[in-house]
Amino acid sequence: MGRKSRWYLPASLITDLAGAGVPVTLMLSAARQPWALPGGIVAGLAWAGVQLCRSRYAGRAIGESRGTLPVLHDWFILLGVLAVAHAAAGVRLAALLCLVALLPCLVLTLVCRKAVHRHLSAVRRRAQAVIKVLVVGEPAAVDAVTEHLAARTDHPYVAVGAVPVGSGPVASGIRIGERLPGAAPEAPAADADLVVGEVHRLGADLALVVPGPGLAGERLRRLSWGLHDAGLELFVAPGLVEVSVKRLETGSAGGMSLLRVAPPVREGIQPLLKGALDRSTALLGLLVLAPVLLVVAAAVKVSSTGPVLYRHERIGRAGQPFVMWKFRTMRVGADRQKAALTQENEHDGPMFKMRRDPRVTRVGHWLRRTSLDELPQLVNVLKGDMSLVGPRPPLAEEVAHYTPVEWRRLSVRPGMTGLWQISGRSDLSWDETVRLDLAYVDNWSFTSDVDVMARTFRAVLDGRGAY
Template identity: 65%
Template sequence: MRHVRIPAQRVAGRALESTVPSRRLGDKALWYLPAALTADVLGAAVPVGLVFDAAQQARPLFCAVGAAVAWVGVQMLRRRYATRALGESRGVLPVVHDWLILIGVLAVARAALDESTPRLAALGSLLPALLITVACRKLTYRHLSAARREAQAVSRVLVVGEPGAADEVTAHLAARTDHPYVVVGVVPVGDGALTGGIPVAARLGEEMSETPAGDADEVMAAVQSHHADLVLVVPGSRISGERLRRVAWALHDAGLELAVFPGLVEVSVKRLETLSAGGLAVLRVAPPVRGGVQPVLKSVFDRAGAGLGLLLLAPVFLGIVAAIRFGSRGPAFYRQRRIGRDGVPFVMWKFRTMVVDADRRKAELAGANENDGLMFKMRRDPRVTRVGRLLRRTSLDELPQLLNVLTGHMSLVGPRPPLPEEVAQYDEVELRRLAVRPGMTGLWQISGRSDLSWDETIQLDLQYVDNWSFTSDVDVMGRTFRAVVDGRGAY
């Protein structure tokens, strides 16, 4: 089902945590909705009122109330205040989209009411609404993420499926905390032992029960005994459509939710579409974006960003070169052969952070490798110079790769470019990370960098390759700044 291997201790720990009866795995914090509404109302009303009053507009209070009502109304129509949505996203782009809709609505109202405030001032008065809403969403997202790491504000899930498939799903969910599901029980279908450590809540036979309510009664009893909020079905050869429909009827009659795992991993919901064909529910998976306007925008953004960066950072380059040459013997720049898109090799540039014979000494340190995969990483690598440690901590050693971006061998955002010896050991799954140009930053950098395991790195790279979009690149670039300042995993 997935390529990455989940450490057994992480699965066991999450499994035990999911069954603790003394803590209520409850709802989201009650302050999320009032905080969102307050931030949106004040963020729109106060600046508009002040600006329009300063501009001596005849009805500043009326305009302030109108802006607040419009901003809240747009987000209500976009279902941003639904319990399911609160705290789930810290992304800036959805808020920008809502804000642009707000501007369109207020522009129509401005024309209809013949409002005379200067356009630039009116537009500027709406900017705080955007910024305050983004800040509020980031706050609730961080609070919710912290709560879920403590197994709070989650949904108690009962998994129904064949033993092997159920084990894989529970292991996948147990290994991560960036989702609202905690598995509290499993209902295996057919014989077979479970290995994930999750309690068996009931067991269904290999064939559908002869009595219409047989399977449904077993599942409902398991739901009640484990206080489940959701039943997650993992389809298999022993779960027919009719069998699933009977269970769904019983759950829905009781006001409970049913979810079906389609067998897809790390596929963005933006690529999914539900269809109906002759009464059959069909899930359509759109192919990854490889052509059209978005790749052109990415290429233009890369080249323009790299050129501007090289121009503005020229004084920084000179300072770093001087520090490297003063701190240790050898050249300031380091060139290394890497593998790019479609397996094409290229020469990658970096500032030198190690002693000049670092490559020859790598074999001596092979036994000290702290990475569990094909990459070599040491937290206290003796080959790194004093200046090099600072450069790595601040990611300044990566700046010369702007030259690689300008020449088209790399992108600003993408998977890290691997070494030839690493690629030589890739399997068919790992080779897929070479389907796009490598990047200076990516999901790996904003998710922990060197602290990530090899499997986690591959998982993030495949997620990027399959779900790439231009807007996701913009989001990664914005989150990279915080990762660089934080410095976690940079060594």
């Protein structure tokens, strides 16, 4: 397995110890407590202990996540632990003062995690610190898995070779070792001996098995025995894609392993919270941003002839059409010119995008880059046609060409922002856009919406992919 940089663990540990210990020591000193230093040490050790118990320092975990919610969860656990210690010690300190003293550890840990994650991502783009995988399965399954792993860089796994099961060509171009027969061999250990040999020959760290008609049940069980006896790990790919691990549960029935896939969240308290957040934020946004809206409206009106607002029919949840509002960024009559520019389309799939669209006005370019043209969509959110977060609202002409897979994007309300916006916007291919939207539809949660909205601010400031 590719070794991660050695500074990850000490940097994370020192940040956690100092981030909690130093502020608490300073707070207790300011409160003239005689045990300020021991109190700071306890706080630092408690924060590091919470991280340790949550496996944040494990080799497989460190550097893999930059998410805010896991750190926030750990921080709430720390508050509980220190509250119990505070009560047991019989100390009387202001709760707000304690909370302020513990905020730096939350912020510093988040910053450290993000820095480590960015460094690790950069290292992996150079094919370092990766986990080398030997794929075992039927030729078509080997192609599918290796191509899927190669298409993404947000994971540590790199396929270095394959052991096909049965005959048939492998089109992915991966290194091919010896083949397993299509039927189970007479010698029970033959499969394992061959796979273990290929793991060592190709320098793989683990075997990734894709079960199929030729490799399942008792044969897969015996292969796992042989790999584990040889000190190697076995991963099994069930064939599911874009399913959050939060929706997966393991179980058993009569000794048979089961994998439960929880359905997407469509009912309950979370959708109610989403609706309340959408409408309250939209109303507040319209009130607070009223001066900005007026300035933008004046700029659009002065810069070119035509209406300030552009109203266009889009397709919403369950295929229902609605009128979406935006500030006008193109000249009047731009829709009629679209057919003449078809050959200039720079986007694959049914969407039309041009990096230098001649129909866009000078002010329109600026509005699109800053996403200010989308602010009137707060009215759509307030009306319930759209959500703050969701898939991109498509045109009727785009939906007319949707496949059944792409139609699933319409299972939820379209959004002002979404995974597509924080991941590259117009720079994304059509397949990438669909993949992100489907991942959102199937794995949605209220907390994921909050995370997307927080990351949207950076995407807007960056301006990448906005044209």
